[in-house]
Amino acid sequence: MASSLHVPQFPKTYWRASVSLPEFSSLDTSIKTDVAIVGGGITGITAAYMLTKQGMKVTLIDAGNILNGVTGHTTAKITAQHGIIYDELMQHFGADNASLYYQACSDAKQWIEETISKHDINCHYQNEDAYIFTNKDDSISKLETERKAYEQLDIPGEQLDSIPLNIPVQSALKMKNQAQFHPLMYLKQLVEEAVNDGLEIYEHTTATDIEYNKHPAIITRDEHRITCKYVIQASHYPFYDGQGFYPTRMYPERAYIIAVKTPETFPGGMYISADSPTRSIRSTSMDGEDLWLISGENHKPGQGESTMNHYDALMNYAENTFGISEYVYRWSAQDLTTVDNLPYIGPVTKKEDNIFVATGYRKWGMTNGTIAAKILSDRILNKDNPYAALFLPSRFHADPAIRKFTSMNTDVAKHLIKGKLEYTIDNIKDLAPDDAAVTRINGKRTGVYKDSENNLYAVDTTCKHLGCEVNWNAGDRTWDCPCHGSRYAYTGDVIEGPAKEPLNKVEL
Numbered sequence: 001m002a003s004s005l006h007v008p009q010f011p012k013t014y015w016r017a018s019v020s021l022p023e024f025s026s027l028d029t030s031i032k033t034d035v036a037i038v039g040g041g042i043t044g045i046t047a048a049y050m051l052t053k054q055g056m057k058v059t060l061i062d063a064g065n066i067l068n069g070v071t072g073h074t075t076a077k078i079t080a081q082h083g084i085i086y087d088e089l090m091q092h093f094g095a096d097n098a099s100l101y102y103q104a105c106s107d108a109k110q111w112i113e114e115t116i117s118k119h120d121i122n123c124h125y126q127n128e129d130a131y132i133f134t135n136k137d138d139s140i141s142k143l144e145t146e147r148k149a150y151e152q153l154d155i156p157g158e159q160l161d162s163i164p165l166n167i168p169v170q171s172a173l174k175m176k177n178q179a180q181f182h183p184l185m186y187l188k189q190l191v192e193e194a195v196n197d198g199l200e201i202y203e204h205t206t207a208t209d210i211e212y213n214k215h216p217a218i219i220t221r222d223e224h225r226i227t228c229k230y231v232i233q234a235s236h237y238p239f240y241d242g243q244g245f246y247p248t249r250m251y252p253e254r255a256y257i258i259a260v261k262t263p264e265t266f267p268g269g270m271y272i273s274a275d276s277p278t279r280s281i282r283s284t285s286m287d288g289e290d291l292w293l294i295s296g297e298n299h300k301p302g303q304g305e306s307t308m309n310h311y312d313a314l315m316n317y318a319e320n321t322f323g324i325s326e327y328v329y330r331w332s333a334q335d336l337t338t339v340d341n342l343p344y345i346g347p348v349t350k351k352e353d354n355i356f357v358a359t360g361y362r363k364w365g366m367t368n369g370t371i372a373a374k375i376l377s378d379r380i381l382n383k384d385n386p387y388a389a390l391f392l393p394s395r396f397h398a399d400p401a402i403r404k405f406t407s408m409n410t411d412v413a414k415h416l417i418k419g420k421l422e423y424t425i426d427n428i429k430d431l432a433p434d435d436a437a438v439t440r441i442n443g444k445r446t447g448v449y450k451d452s453e454n455n456l457y458a459v460d461t462t463c464k465h466l467g468c469e470v471n472w473n474a475g476d477r478t479w480d481c482p483c484h485g486s487r488y489a490y491t492g493d494v495i496e497g498p499a500k501e502p503l504n505k506v507e508l
Helices: 042-053 086-093 095-119 137-152 183-196 307-321 365-380 398-421
Strands: 035-038 058-061 126-134 157-160 171-180 200-202 207-212 216-220 225-227 230-233 250-261 270-273 279-286 289-299 326-338 344-347 355-359 435-441 444-450 456-460 471-473 478-480 487-489 494-496
Touching: 035 042, 042 058, 042 183, 042 230, 042 365, 086 095, 086 137, 095 171, 095 183, 095 365, 126 137, 137 157, 137 171, 216 230, 250 307, 289 307, 307 326, 344 365, 355 365, 435 471
Parallel strands: 035 058, 035 230, 058 200, 126 270, 230 355
Antiparallel strands: 126 171, 157 171, 207 216, 216 225, 250 289, 250 326, 270 279, 279 289, 344 355, 435 444, 444 456, 471 478, 478 487, 487 494
């Protein structure tokens, strides 16, 4: 690591820092609307744009600020190359469905491109080739198998023994004519268009439940009701499960991103390694210079080593591979993967077919989020969509779903028990500023954080979702649940579901 580099003290995403977004008030009364959308990321905003263009009355709410969730922390690749997946999809779903998945992603890219052109949106959109690369002998055969899947599915691509990026490579698989952009510059314009067409947005408005009378009604934390004909849950984790048992059918993973400047000129292209730990590389423009975005280090939240180690690992990789002249930003993201690796898009359950869910994007939200908005909007508008059946949440494929289902829930049970029994420190007198520890106060497992001004914040560490014990995330200064991925600020406030309520505060 280059010791002279200034490491950003706090995580901050470049996308949020480089664009000014509109602000909206919170909901302070009960209202009626045609479509209520929960979640102000790419799925919710795109669906709102599509539906308002068709004259529907749409209301969108977000528990925080719009575009501050997963969409605001993405790598923003618009691509159908989602790792080594097409041979896997063919094996488990058949060639026709694998081809449908590719076509869905390609249609999402085309829709984004056409929308940018239609509204003349300046969002740094660039067509780029996408590459999966390896420098390990045991991954070459995986790329060869994936290349054969490309050929069978008529996916434009080729296998290479080098890439434009100046790194050691034994083999690479290129998917031609993919894209990248600044996601918030793009979505800001969609927000403005939809608001001009009548969209109502309420920030800092948390949905906690859905009640039925003649129509569904979203209940907010402040006990206001949004009565509507349709609900789109675009909130990453569904806040309303409807006994669809989504926490048992998905698992969360965190990944880390650093934004750096290097002495090298970026050669173009988007890159992701075939090996573990994952290394994903792309660039964007910042003040006329290349800003390199290097990401990876996937792991389940609340599990494993100190999260700062993941940022350090990416920094070491960047410094040793390209050199770093400036370390500008660092941030992390969290996404969900389903038991069979395809997103859940459609009715939350078979019986509740006017309440929709869109989740489980497996870190590829730009294309999956866009196609989700199209599928759900088409359903509301009574239009056929060729991809609706592929992503239905009610599906369950025995292979590989059963094996992963068993593994996921065994892991949850292990961490549920481990958290109750683990060792805690006896006192917090020696706690350093900007550090946290787990102790016991009046017999209760308690998390204590000391800020840079020596103020203490203490919370009961029992997650409000299903009772697992949260662990400290030093890299992002959050309390993270190792079971289903709920995340809380050091104050105990919910940052990310499935938890709906904050951690209980503890008096010191």
